[in-house]
Amino acid sequence: MILSDITDIKQTPQRLAIIEYLELNRVHPSALDVYKAVSEKFPTMSFATVYNTLEKLKEKRLIIELSIDTGKKRFDCDTRPHHHLICVKCREIFDVFTEFILELPEDEFQGFDIIGNHVDFYGICKKCKDIEGLGSEQNKD
Amino acid sequence: MILSDITDIKQTPQRLAIIEYLELNRVHPSALDVYKAVSEKFPTMSFATVYNTLEKLKEKRLIIELSIDTGKKRFDCDTRPHHHLICVKCREIFDVFTEFILELPEDEFQGFDIIGNHVDFYGICKKCKDIEGLGSEQNKD
DNA sequence: TCCTAATTTAGAATCAATTTAAGTTGAGAA
DNA sequence: TTCTCAACTTAAATTGATTCTAAATTAGGA
Incomplete structure (x- = not known):
């Protein structure tokens, strides 16, 4: 923008x-x-x-x-096509600009006109990993 | 389930x-x-x-x-790993069981431990396409 | 400067989801 | 069988995010 x-x-x-x-x-x-x-x-x-x-x-x-x-x-506010990397603990969202070729086979189309796709990667971010590591004895999810 | x-x-x-x-x-x-x-x-x-x-x-x-x-x-209620095909008009969601290999290059990791991914395909479903086609003269989004 | 439609504002209303507290149920113990 | 307790269900209140409303204000063109 x-x-x-x-x-x-x-x-x-x-x-x-x-x-x-x-x-x-x-x-x-x-x-x-x-x-x-x-x-x-x-x-x-x-x-x-x-x-x-x-x-x-x-x-x-x-x-x-x-x-x-x-x-x-x-x-x-980044409108360029991109994907996301989401921390399942703190819900912080990071941008991913790698492009992926995602060909959906015809038999999965279900009659759709497909106009785009988006990938969410899930994981645990550095900050949350560090916090986890510290409290490993009295670990509570 | x-x-x-x-x-x-x-x-x-x-x-x-x-x-x-x-x-x-x-x-x-x-x-x-x-x-x-x-x-x-x-x-x-x-x-x-x-x-x-x-x-x-x-x-x-x-x-x-x-x-x-x-x-x-x-x-x-389907807990098998799968992706989704979403109609941007009516928000109906269909399941996609094709598997995709999504390798995130190391420099995009941002320090994350990555545990999974999910792909959303966007499009217009058959039903909504048909409705659109009918009202093409007085087309309203 | 003036005018008008667009915008801002406070507060009310709505919608999804969660919490609360009281009542109910059902499996195991006496 | 009866008692008990924890799990469950319920209606109602509450919260949190968002949208709406109606009145006041303002940006930007004439």
């Missing part, structure tokens, strides 16, 4: 702050993350503004909405 | 009805779908029972919880 891409929507201070936050925090934040950070600059800002802005940016295809967490939307 | 796998939890009539529903409706239903269907048989059954049962079955690894829809959990 590039600021200059935002042409046909009004450039309000709140929106610019939200966009700046997304540009600088590429950890796939939730709406709450965005709200918390941006409302420090704009204490009167409401949640609706965050959601409205994120929705608008999504419409303009400047960000992508992720369904990786149930019960919570997360947003990705 | 097989009934006989359920050993160390009580086999109540409500639970058996929920399991039967999951066995017969492999469309990856939501908790609401399960509740709607099973409460026809047990009109006094509460939502909490559905959630408790689904949670318990998940713990026992007899079903899988999917995060494909934001804001709503969906459940898959």
Whole structure:
């Protein structure tokens, strides 16, 4: 997402702050993350503004909405095609730019017109591994 | 999931009805779908029972919880490793049993211990294609 | 500068999911 | 058989994320 891409929507201070936050925090934040950070600059800002802005940016295809967490939307300001590496402990999401050739055999098509694919890799991130290692005697999952 | 796998939890009539529903409706239903269907048989059954049962079955690894829809959990009673084919219009989910070899190059590991992967294919299902075709003049997304 | 549609705001409403507390059930012990 | 206790079910309250609403404000073009 590039600021200059935002042409046909009004450039309000709140929106610019939200966009700046997304540009600088590429950890796939939730709406709450965005709200918390941006409302420090704009204490009167409401949640609706965050959601409205994120929705608008999504419409303009400047960000992508992720369904990786149930019960919570997360947003990705990198719209290049890519995959994800997700920590099953802390739910941090990392980007993966390797391309994979995924040919679905015809008999699995189920009558679909296929338009894309996405791979999620699951694992345990370095930080969570280290924490696990430390507490190995009184290990609780 | 097989009934006989359920050993160390009580086999109540409500639970058996929920399991039967999951066995017969492999469309990856939501908790609401399960509740709607099973409460026809047990009109006094509460939502909490559905959630408790689904949670318990998940713990026992007899079903899988999917995060494909934001804001709503969906459940898959097929615990064999497999991928999904998702209609971007109606959100129906189909199973894909083709196996893919997905080698993540070392420099993309980001310090993770990788434990698995999952592929989502996106497309438009036959039903939605047909509906689209019909209304091609007054086409609305 | 003026105008107007777009945007922001606080608060209410909604929806999915979880928690709570009270009542029920059923398998094993006495 | 009756007692007991833990597991289970239930309705209702609560939480958390999101959406809606209606009134006030504002960006950006005329």
